[in-house]
Each structure stands twice: as C-alpha cells, then as structure tokens.
Amino acid sequence: MTQLMNENGIRCDGRKIDQLRNISLKVGILKNADGSAYIEFGKNKILAGVFGPRDVHPKHMADQDTGILRCRYHMSPFSVTERKNPAPSRREIEISKVIKEALQPAVILKDFPRTVTDVFVEVLQADGGSRCAALDAASVALADAGIPMRDLVAACAAGKVANQIVLDVNDEEDKEGQADMPVAYMPNHGKITLMQLDGILTPTEYKTCLETAIGGCKQVYEIQKKALMEKYFENGGQQ
Amino acid sequence: MGGSVIIEQLKRERILELLNQGQRLDGRGLYDQRSLSVETGVIPKADGSARVRLGDTEIVTGVKIQPDKPFPDLGDKGILICTAEILPLADPSAEPGPPNEEVIELARVVDRGIRETEMLDLKQLVLIKDKTVIGIFVDCSVINAAGNLFDACSYASVAALLSCMVPKYEIKEELPVLVEGKKSKPPIKTIPVSVTMARIGDHIVVDPTADEQACMDARITITSNSDGNICALQKGGSDGFTVEQLIKCSEIALSVGTKIRKQLAQLM
Amino acid sequence: METIKRRYVIPGDVITTGPYRPEQNVYQDGDRIISTSIGISEIYDNAVRVIPLSGMYMPKNNDLVIGKVVGHSSLSWEFDINSCFVGFLPAQDVFGRDYSPTKDELKARLDKGDLVVARIANFDRSRDPLLTIQDRDLGKIESGELIKIAPSKVPRLIGKRGSMIQTIELATKAMITIGQNGWIVVSCEDPVGLLKAIEAVKMVDAQAHTPNLTERVKSMLGVELGENNDTINE
Numbered sequence A: 001m002t003q004l005m006n007e008n009g010i011r012c013d014g015r016k017i018d019q020l021r022n023i024s025l026k027v028g029i030l031k032n033a034d035g036s037a038y039i040e041f042g043k044n045k046i047l048a049g050v051f052g053p054r055d056v057h058p059k060h061m062a063d064q065d066t067g068i069l070r071c072r073y074h075m076s077p078f079s080v081t082e083r084k085n086p087a088p089s090r091r092e093i094e095i096s097k098v099i100k101e102a103l104q105p106a107v108i109l110k111d112f113p114r115t116v117t118d119v120f121v122e123v124l125q126a127d128g129g130s131r132c133a134a135l136d137a138a139s140v141a142l143a144d145a146g147i148p149m150r151d152l153v154a155a156c157a158a159g160k161v162a163n164q165i166v167l168d169v170n171d172e173e174d175k176e177g178q179a180d181m182p183v184a185y186m187p188n189h190g191k192i193t194l195m196q197l198d199g200i201l202t203p204t205e206y207k208t209c210l211e212t213a214i215g216g217c218k219q220v221y222e223i224q225k226k227a228l229m230e231k232y233f234e235n236g237g238q239q
Numbered sequence B: 001m002g003g004s005v006i007i008e009q010l011k012r013e014r015i016l017e018l019l020n021q022g023q024r025l026d027g028r029g030l031y032d033q034r035s036l037s038v039e040t041g042v043i044p045k046a047d048g049s050a051r052v053r054l055g056d057t058e059i060v061t062g063v064k065i066q067p068d069k070p071f072p073d074l075g076d077k078g079i080l081i082c083t084a085e086i087l088p089l090a091d092p093s094a095e096p097g098p099p100n101e102e103v104i105e106l107a108r109v110v111d112r113g114i115r116e117t118e119m120l121d122l123k124q125l126v127l128i129k130d131k132t133v134i135g136i137f138v139d140c141s142v143i144n145a146a147g148n149l150f151d152a153c154s155y156a157s158v159a160a161l162l163s164c165m166v167p168k169y170e171i172k173e174e175l176p177v178l179v180e181g182k183k184s185k186p187p188i189k190t191i192p193v194s195v196t197m198a199r200i201g202d203h204i205v206v207d208p209t210a211d212e213q214a215c216m217d218a219r220i221t222i223t224s225n226s227d228g229n230i231c232a233l234q235k236g237g238s239d240g241f242t243v244e245q246l247i248k249c250s251e252i253a254l255s256v257g258t259k260i261r262k263q264l265a266q267l268m
Numbered sequence C: 001m002e003t004i005k006r007r008y009v010i011p012g013d014v015i016t017t018g019p020y021r022p023e024q025n026v027y028q029d030g031d032r033i034i035s036t037s038i039g040i041s042e043i044y045d046n047a048v049r050v051i052p053l054s055g056m057y058m059p060k061n062n063d064l065v066i067g068k069v070v071g072h073s074s075l076s077w078e079f080d081i082n083s084c085f086v087g088f089l090p091a092q093d094v095f096g097r098d099y100s101p102t103k104d105e106l107k108a109r110l111d112k113g114d115l116v117v118a119r120i121a122n123f124d125r126s127r128d129p130l131l132t133i134q135d136r137d138l139g140k141i142e143s144g145e146l147i148k149i150a151p152s153k154v155p156r157l158i159g160k161r162g163s164m165i166q167t168i169e170l171a172t173k174a175m176i177t178i179g180q181n182g183w184i185v186v187s188c189e190d191p192v193g194l195l196k197a198i199e200a201v202k203m204v205d206a207q208a209h210t211p212n213l214t215e216r217v218k219s220m221l222g223v224e225l226g227e228n229n230d231t232i233n234e
Helices: A089-102 A128-142 A170-175 A202-232 B006-022 B101-115 B149-162 B212-213 B243-265 C089-094 C103-109 C151-156 C161-172 C191-209 C213-221
Strands: A024-029 A035-041 A044-054 A066-074 A115-125 A153-162 A164-167 A181-186 A193-196 B034-042 B050-052 B057-068 B077-086 B127-129 B132-144 B166-172 B173-185 B193-200 B204-205 B218-223 B230-236 C004-011 C012-019 C026-029 C033-036 C041-046 C045-051 C064-070 C078-079 C087-090 C115-122 C128-134 C145-148 C176-178 C183-187
Touching: A024 B050, A089 A115, A089 A128, A089 A193, A115 A128, A128 A153, A128 A181, A128 A202, A128 C161, A153 A170, A153 B034, A153 B212, A164 A202, A170 C045, A170 C151, A170 C183, A181 A202, A181 C151, A202 C128, A202 C161, B006 B193, B034 B149, B034 B166, B034 B243, B050 C033, B057 B149, B077 B149, B101 B132, B101 B149, B101 B218, B101 B230, B127 C033, B132 B149, B132 B166, B149 B193, B149 B243, B193 B243, B204 B243, B212 C089, B212 C161, B218 B243, B230 C012, B230 C033, B230 C115, C012 C045, C033 C115, C041 C176, C045 C087, C045 C151, C064 C103, C064 C183, C087 C089, C087 C115, C089 C103, C115 C151, C145 C191, C151 C176, C151 C191, C161 C176, C161 C213, C183 C191, C191 C213
Parallel strands: A066 A115, B077 B132, C087 C128
Antiparallel strands: A024 A035, A035 A044, A044 A115, A153 A164, A153 A181, A181 A193, B034 B050, B050 B057, B057 B132, B127 B132, B166 B173, B193 B204, B193 B218, B218 B230, C004 C041, C012 C033, C026 C033, C041 C045, C064 C078, C064 C115, C078 C087, C115 C128, C145 C183, C176 C183
16 A cells, blocks of 8 residues: 655655645647637546537427536546446546536526537546546636636545645545545635535544635636636736 | 538539549648647556547547456457547537447447457467456547548557557466566557548548538548558448449558558557 | 726636626626626726627637728728727738828728728737738728628638538629628629528528528528529529
C-alpha cells in the first residue's frame, strides 16, 4: 500500500494538503460542437462538447415552457487501468445525472422552449476527481456555445487522507483514503449545486472538508475565467 | 456522418460540376488525401495511444493490454480486438445510445483491417497455451466527424499499436503476474494501410469529406499491407462499382497506401 | 454625452450594483446586475447590457463583411459591421496613396447609409478593424435588400460548402451576398424570387438550430425533392 502522506505532510504525489493538482483548460477545440473545452486536471484528460439549443428527440421529452438540459458523462475504454466496456455503466449514468443537476441551476434556458442543450463529456484518461474536472470543462463549454448562464459552475473535491482534510483527491488517495467529497459551486451566488460523500467524517471534519472544497472551487473558477478570456479577449484583460 | 437526402441532390450537381473539371470543393486533386497528422503517447496511462487528424476528422485511440482467456480453438494465439465509437460530441447528428448500423460497420471494418491483416504476430502473445494469453484492445473514439472515419480510425489504430509497449507477465502458480518495469515492443508483422474512396457519378475520389460522402453513390475501403498485397476490403453505399472501377481503386489504394505507410512506419 | 463604461465579462460577472435597468444579456439579483454571456458590458444612461461575443460577430482577418457607412472624416469612413467594434475604411484604400481627398470627395464616393461589401484587412483586438474594398467583388452595393441575421447563424445560411445558400439562389434566381457578420444582401430581377429568397434567409435565421431545415426551406421555396432546381422558375 502506498504511503499517502509523509511526516512533513507531503502527499504521495508531492503536494501539500491544501494544494490543487495542475490544471490546464482550453476552450473551443472541437470544430463541430457549438461549444467545447478540453481540460487536463492532474492526470485527468477530459473533453466536453455542447450542442444547442437544438431540437429534442424523442419529442415527448420536450418541455413547452423551457429548454431542457441533457448530460452524458462517458469514459473511453482506454481511460482507466483495466479496459472498460464502452457501454455506459451504472456509475456513468449516475454521474451524468449529478453533473446535469449541477449545471441546471446555472443555465438559463427559458428563452428556448422545446429545445435541448446537450452536454457531452468524454473522459480520455481518468485519475480521481474526474466528475469535478468534467463539470469544470462542461461549464466552460456551455459558455463557449453562447448558452446564457447565471454563473459558471466550478467543481473540486476535498477528502480525508491519513486523518487529514486535504484538497483535491487524486486516484490513489481516492482508492486508499478515508473520505472523498466532490463539490460544485456557483461562485457569484455562493450556491452549491453538486455534493457527494464517500467515506466517514465527524461533523467538524464535514465542515472543514466542505470549506476546503469550496476554496478549491474558487481557485478552479479563476482558471475557467482565464481560459474563456484567452479565447474571447486575447489580451485577457479589461478593455 | 450523414447529411440529409436533400443535400445530396444539391451537392451532387455542384460537386459533379467541379468533378467534371477534375476539381473538388476543397481544391484537392481527385486522389489527394487531406492533411494527416499523427501524434502518439497522448494517453500515458494506456499501453499505447494516438491522436489522428485527417482534415478535420479527429480520432483518439487507446491500446489496453492485459491477460485474457484465448478464444476457443485459438489457444495458441493472443487476442486482438479493435472497436470504434463515434462520440456524440463529434457531430451534431451523432446521438448517444447503443451503436447504430453505421457505427457497427465502422468498428467491424476497422477491426478486420487490423486483425485479419495479421498486423501482429498473435502467436507471440501466449502465456499459457489454451489457458492464458495477452489480450490487446484497441479502442477508437471519434471526437470530430468530418468524413472518412474509416481511414482515420485505421491510421489511429495502427499508430497506437506501432508505438505501444507490451507489459511483461510471468506465470506464478498458473496465474499471470505483472513484472513491473519490463516492457517490450509489440510483435509487428506488417503495417496495414486503408484507403477509402468514394464513387460520385463516374469519378473516384480519395478520402471523401462529409459533403462528398453525402452525395456519393458508393464507397470502398481497401487495405493493403507492407508486401503490397490487398488484405481487407469493404464496399459500402447504396449503389455499385464496375469491374474497371474496382481495379482502378485497388491501384489507387496501393499507391496512396505506400505513401501513408512511410509516414506511419516512423512511429515504430 | 455620458461616457459609457465598458468591461469584458463572462457569465456570472457582477457588472454593477444599484438602481440600473437590466437590458440584453444581463439579469438582476438583488441589487446586482449580472452578465449571462461572454461579452462586453455597457453601463449607459441608467441601463446595463452585455453585447455577447459568443453569439455575435467577432471580426477576423480576411472575413467578407457587409457594412453600412455611419460617418466619415477626411481620412476614412466609419462602418457599422454588426460588431462591438467599428470598422474603418481608410480613404487611401479607395483613392490611392498619393491623393489626399477632401471630406466632400469622400462623401461623394460613399455616404452615410451606403452599403458596402468589404473584407477585414487587418484586425487585432488592440484596435478597431480596418476594412478594404480593393478587390473586384468588393465595393459599394448598388442594389438589393439588407437582411440582418445572427452572425452565429451565418454558417447555417451558407450551409456545408454553400449548399444552403445555393438552394435559395438556384430556387429563386436571386444573388445573395453573405457577410460573416450576419448581414446579408439579396438582389433579384424577379420580384417574386426576391421575396422568396428573403423569406428563406429569415427562415434559416429563425430555425438554424433545427435539423432538416434544408427540407423545410426547399419546401417553402416550392422545390421538390429530386427535382432539377434549374427548372423551377421557367
């Protein structure tokens, strides 16, 4: 078993307890999609593509009053250690749902009744925290597609490893640590739109873990903002 | 991925008009492929990987290698399985869900074009005869569909295999155990190269774009190997070819194939 | 005139707080006015709006655009090109380098309200785009009707390799010039054809996000599946 933390509080991948993995995010990298983004979050490599607003099939899924949001989170067979069957697993279906529900409060679709905005996320390489990374890319892809949004959604996980609350749990920490709490956050509204917990926390740890995750979300938000600025406002700053 | 029937009718006229003058919409010659870029090692956690761009068509392919049970009656050979999936983010008309006949055809043609062409010497991938062999999975994810997915997936699969590293397994008490840090090059016998052509009226064009596919009468994918032999073939589309056209196509496939093979061979 | 305060914003950015009227692409949350789009926020009079960048036209070098003269100095004409940037056509593009025209001479060539097909000659975001009308197909548009569509719909109007716009032109015998900035000029000798072409362009603008649009446009234009389009206006 890996040593998850040494005496100096350094984690198995060399990070400190409050340190995010390296993140790089590029917007608008797919030609056919209306909006897209590609994120590398630690070793996670994830593509997000958005189409919409567009016609709904089958028709009975359409809402007469507002556009709907659909989301598909999928992992490529080669994305995980043991090759995965391409058919959607129950885990992927659940993650698709929670990602959709994380984005729903942020998108404004009432001006597009009877349409759907599709968000497709493909994990090309997974390494712990892929649902948060997927959300971070999806959120930016939606903005890139010109979908009106109340806010971006920034996501990041915190967890308990070697009896410490740490920021941004990687694959090994997820497998061998004590708790993993992914969180998604709308930064300008202080609203949490995704939250799950896998593991056991005391009430105090729960609060610390949540605050830590939100701190991570705020850092991710700055990266999302920068990525959008880079594509749309080349000099990246105020006019 | 398909355009609507209406577009086909229209496009035909314009494209035919240009074809009669020996031209194509994007300015290519009839037998020219779009620009091809191949990058390997893009998914470090996989045993091999490649990202291919053929024009705007873009594919990411990963190779995963792990011990497996051999197929019955083929206990002296390793396993090689290739798949392809058109991701819904690749094209507005690509819908999520179980694969349709088009996607299944794509996957099976890519699979035959690698496995049946004997690209790998599967006999070298046996751990315990009839019990445990090396299983190699080559999975293509189409991330942008812009015509000619057959060739793009084929090149991506070949590139990923040429550049992959096979982990070493030892047998301990009849079970395969991974030996860390020892990898070897895959047993490559030949480099299959597929070339897809579309027949539009009386004209044959190589590497059709999505527009050309939408108005083609028939399509053929011909795969050749390093010996200059034809080792896989698939005809598609709702119309036919004459014998002369088929012979012409085989000649084109061999000559274009030789060029592409040079580019791919550098990845070994 | 009040100065307009401008800023780059992304969805969720708080543009300002206070008693402002929220207009396009913003919403009100308590007393905060927040952007819903990637774009440029403007605070003017007592209103706040955002000009979206991900939906609207962003000039690119070499783009063909249709512009409308909104003013001029003795050095250049100013164009509305449906962007948050004003397009400038230098006088020397028309008069040559060695000639210094007067303001009146500029006005005689191109006056306020004139429509022009131009190309973006030079644009980086540190300054306003420069236009040129030097090529053969560029210049003042002498006849035709101007239709405005969302720039994000222009590719749909053009269609894959021109299939959509050709459907319309072939079916109506109209000549349609499409600016990347979403401004379209339609001209046709046959008045019926002109109306149909305009209706087709507007249809694409309204329904660009739906599939099978070409079928419906063709159906509206009275073109049947499989029929040779050239016979339609016999």
